[in-house]
Amino acid sequence: MKKISQADVADKCDISTSAYGQIERRAGKCTFETLHKIANALGVSVSYLVDIDNEIKC
Numbered sequence: 001m002k003k004i005s006q007a008d009v010a011d012k013c014d015i016s017t018s019a020y021g022q023i024e025r026r027a028g029k030c031t032f033e034t035l036h037k038i039a040n041a042l043g044v045s046v047s048y049l050v051d052i053d054n055e056i057k058c
Helices: 006-013 017-024 032-042 046-050
Strands: none
Touching (some): 006 032, 017 032
16 A cells, blocks of 8 residues: 555545545545545555455545
């Protein structure tokens, strides 16, 4: 996975840094479209993000 800041991911996903932070902390919800944008920004698959064995979840 690429090293990228929350602000960079949020910018690539057209969401606020605050909203992305909430998604990353599992304090906020996101649409499948946003999940797909996050996966693309991070250079991973959507299935990687939602896999319960991985640390990054949405």
